[in-house]
Amino acid sequence: xxxDKLCIRCENCNKRSPLFASLTDDELKLLNDDRxxxxxxxxxxxxxxGTRADYLVSIVEGFAKMYIEGIQNRNLxxxxxxxxxxxxxxxxxxxxxxxxxxxxxxxxxxxFIDMDNLKKVLxxxxxxxxxxxxxxxxxxxxxxxxxxxxSQKQMHGRVADAMIYLSxxxxxxxxxxxxxxRQDISEYTAMSKDSAIRVLKEFERDQIVSLHGRQIEVxxxxxxxxIADKG
Amino acid sequence: xxxDKLCIRCENCNKRSPLFASLTDDELKLLNDDRxxxxxxxxxxxxxxGTRADYLVSIVEGFAKMYIEGIQNRNLxxxxxxxxxxxxxxxxxxxxxxxxxxxxxxxxxxxFIDMDNLKKVLxxxxxxxxxxxxxxxxxxxxxxxxxxxxSQKQMHGRVADAMIYLSxxxxxxxxxxxxxxRQDISEYTAMSKDSAIRVLKEFERDQIVSLHGRQIEVxxxxxxxxIADKG
DNA sequence: CTAAATGACTGACCTGAGTCAGTCATTATT
DNA sequence: AATAATGACTGACTCAGGTCAGTCATTTAG
Numbered sequence: 001x002x003x004d005k006l007c008i009r010c011e012n013c014n015k016r017s018p019l020f021a022s023l024t025d026d027e028l029k030l031l032n033d034d035r036x037x038x039x040x041x042x043x044x045x046x047x048x049x050g051t052r053a054d055y056l057v058s059i060v061e062g063f064a065k066m067y068i069e070g071i072q073n074r075n076l077x078x079x080x081x082x083x084x085x086x087x088x089x090x091x092x093x094x095x096x097x098x099x100x101x102x103x104x105x106x107x108x109x110x111x112f113i114d115m116d117n118l119k120k121v122l123x124x125x126x127x128x129x130x131x132x133x134x135x136x137x138x139x140x141x142x143x144x145x146x147x148x149x150x151s152q153k154q155m156h157g158r159v160a161d162a163m164i165y166l167s168x169x170x171x172x173x174x175x176x177x178x179x180x181x182r183q184d185i186s187e188y189t190a191m192s193k194d195s196a197i198r199v200l201k202e203f204e205r206d207q208i209v210s211l212h213g214r215q216i217e218v219x220x221x222x223x224x225x226x227i228a229d230k231g
Numbered sequence: 232x233x234x235d236k237l238c239i240r241c242e243n244c245n246k247r248s249p250l251f252a253s254l255t256d257d258e259l260k261l262l263n264d265d266r267x268x269x270x271x272x273x274x275x276x277x278x279x280x281g282t283r284a285d286y287l288v289s290i291v292e293g294f295a296k297m298y299i300e301g302i303q304n305r306n307l308x309x310x311x312x313x314x315x316x317x318x319x320x321x322x323x324x325x326x327x328x329x330x331x332x333x334x335x336x337x338x339x340x341x342x343f344i345d346m347d348n349l350k351k352v353l354x355x356x357x358x359x360x361x362x363x364x365x366x367x368x369x370x371x372x373x374x375x376x377x378x379x380x381x382s383q384k385q386m387h388g389r390v391a392d393a394m395i396y397l398s399x400x401x402x403x404x405x406x407x408x409x410x411x412x413r414q415d416i417s418e419y420t421a422m423s424k425d426s427a428i429r430v431l432k433e434f435e436r437d438q439i440v441s442l443h444g445r446q447i448e449v450x451x452x453x454x455x456x457x458i459a460d461k462g
Numbered sequence: 463c464t465a466a467a468t469g470a471c472t473g474a475c476c477t478g479a480g481t482c483a484g485t486c487a488t489t490a491t492t
Numbered sequence: 493a494a495t496a497a498t499g500a501c502t503g504a505c506t507c508a509g510g511t512c513a514g515t516c517a518t519t520t521a522g
Binding site for chain 2: 472
């Protein structure tokens with residue numbers, strides 16, 4: 001594990017996480033107590049479902065997936081996460097175990113922030129507390145959206161959703177990188193890997209995407225949105 | 232609409248909502264400004280998806296369902312709610328429109344609390360703010376649980392989940408009341424009404440439940456849990 | 463009192479989507 | 493260089509679960 005990339009002084013990098021914008025220097029210092037950075041390699045588990053939620057986890061650099069380990073070893077990917085996503089907040093609030101795992105998809109630098117310190121800052125800074133509440137609310141709403149998508153759309157709609165999400169929100173590009181496997185797509189869309197491959201191939205046949213190995217290029221974003229809307 | 236049941240003085244009834252326990256009398260008074268109670272009849276919409284989230288909604292008496300109006304008029308019931316459930320918080324925080332509707336299943340008394348007043352109290356009372364955050368986190372976690380249940384369990388498991396939820400969490404009784412229709416069960420379990428009926432009938436055949444009209448009596452809660460766990 | 467509407471229920475049918483077995487190409491191992 | 497392992501891909505088969513058409517019992521409306 002390399003150390004040269006680790007954040008020793010966190011005051012700077014904290015300021016880049018929009019949520020931390022409202023914190024005073026003193027409050028940032030408090031968060032930095034017991035804070036530590038760790039570099040994870042591809043495939044390594046950053047946060048494991050079932051462990052005690054003692055830390056807030058912040059992605060500083062890299063790329064990871066957040067997933068629930070469900071029934072019979074089936075995973076459900078909740079989100080692909082990049083800087084400056086925070087994780088573990090909701091579980092930390094209720095003093096429970098983490099309800100999901102996080103795994104690095106690329107080399108990923110992560111900061112662990114002590115939950116007790118977070119709570120102190122939440123109690124002392126009402127603006128920060130309001131922002132944090134907004135962040136939790138957005139998580140909730142995103143979960144509701146996925147609930148509807150997964151329960152009411154069929155395969156084509158769900159894959160279209162995934163393509164839109166990945167290209168527009170995650171990659172900000174027509175090209176979805178090769179770090180996303182077919183298996184990942186199937187776990188994000190709640191379907192079997194074979195079915196995901198099949199649908200992607202149909203999209204390629206219909207000139208909606210083009211496939212270069214793992215890399216996926218969105219050719220017709222309009223059609224993608226149509227399919228996603230219709231279900 | 233009857234008025235004799237309406238809460239004119241809310242200080243008392245506020246104290247029964249566990250979330251409000253940490254509020255001072257002054258803060259309660261602030262919440263009670265612009266607060267109003269309304270009695271809804273069965274089938275009436277208490278809160279409509281898409282309207283501005285200006286109020287926090289609190290169920291004071293009665294029984295309602297919280298549901299998302301999804302694609303092609305298909306609904307997804309998120310929750311059956313009874314006193315003292317709060318709703319509309321997450322949407323209110325992000326100053327957006329409500330992401331779900333709420334409909335009275337029985338005659339239901341509801342309090343509307345002004346969102347701006349709520350925010351003032353959140354800012355002034357950090358203990359309340361922490362409690363509110365916990366409430367939002369629990370909502371989020373419940374949504375994650377449903378996400379896994381709906382995407383990874385098949386019909387029998389999902390209906391078993393619904394029976395357990397209704398009898399253990401909502402009715403606190405082996406008997407699920409006749410205000411829950413088959414359609415409601417199908418919208419809670421994300422399946423067609425016909426399939427829900429079919430599964431319930433199989434459960435009856437297998438002595439797991441007994442059906443008396445709309446009323447459902449849980450006979451073998453152990454078997455129900457087995458089915459729910461296996462998926 | 464009759465007619466229409468509603469909701470539980472059932473059987474027949476059909477299709478969306480998972481499973482399985484296997485090919486091919488690429489990468490890792492010895 | 494040969495072998496094993498991995499992951500994308502495909503076709504054939506199966507089945508869970510949705511749709512449809514219709515019955516029956518119970519309410520509601522005229």
